[in-house]
Amino acid sequence: MPNHDRPAPAGDTSATPPDYWSFVQAAQRRISQEFPDADLDANRLFLSLNRSSSTAVYDFESTIHRPAGGTWSSFRLLLALWVSGPLSPNEAARLTGMSRAAVSNLTGTLVGKGLLRREASPDDGRSVTLRLTEDGLAKIRVAFRAQNERESQWAEALTDDEQHTLVTLLEKLMEQRERIGARARR
Structure with missing residues (x-):
């Protein structure tokens, strides 16, 4: 340095x-x-x-x-739904690392933009399931392509071996959280 x-x-x-x-x-x-x-x-x-x-x-x-009219948080939520399919708000919060309240607030915005739908949960009538709309699916595909291009630009600073080593080390740190009892968002 x-x-x-x-x-x-x-x-x-x-x-x-x-x-x-x-x-x-x-x-x-x-x-x-x-x-x-x-x-x-x-x-x-x-x-x-x-x-x-x-x-x-x-x-x-x-x-x-x-x-593109979005946010980092909206990208994370749309990506979680794209990768995992329909999710409960609690599952979405866990996968995105956001609070349940943040997912709830963001869901309202994304429903208003026509990117998500809230549906009654098939398992529990008191709960909802979040699902991408066709517009939401199109939005995440475009956003992912742009995101991945930018990620590649950042990653060019490292060789393939360095990228692999860094990912391995970060995964090792995440395994440590259980050993030390680190709190995670629920």
């Missing part, structure tokens, strides 16, 4: 804000001073993972989904 200048002191608004990687370096210095026993490698891993993920998601939303 390139050596970056030290970020401006807190409260100094005259300087331009540091880039993210300079912030990580500054965070590492500060943490090591206040918490000498801190696991700096773990901290850097999750600062970097979080920043990388949020940067990619922002890029996808701002270059693909918003210009």
Whole structure:
């Protein structure tokens, strides 16, 4: 990683804000001073993972989904229904990583746009099943193609072996969540 200048002191608004990687370096210095026993490698891993993920998601939303009249959340819900078929709102929330309330709010918007239908659940008359409409199916196909093209552009930074290694490592981290009792959205 390139050596970056030290970020401006807190409260100094005259300087331009540091880039993210300079912030990580500054965070590492500060943490090591206040918490000498801190696991700096773990901290850097999750600062970097979080920043990388949020940067990619922002890029996808701002270059693909918003210009097409959608959002990252709507893409995730439409994709879950496209991949899995009709789902209950609870199943949709679990598969998308969204809260049940977020799925409910988003469903209303997507029903209003004609992309989803709410149907009475065949198993429980008090519940609903979410299903893509023909317009919803067409929308997710177009959105997926654009999304996948952008994903490929991002992934070009890594060799095929590096991509495989990264996926394997992320899957290993996700397996750890059960061992440590990490909470997941329900």
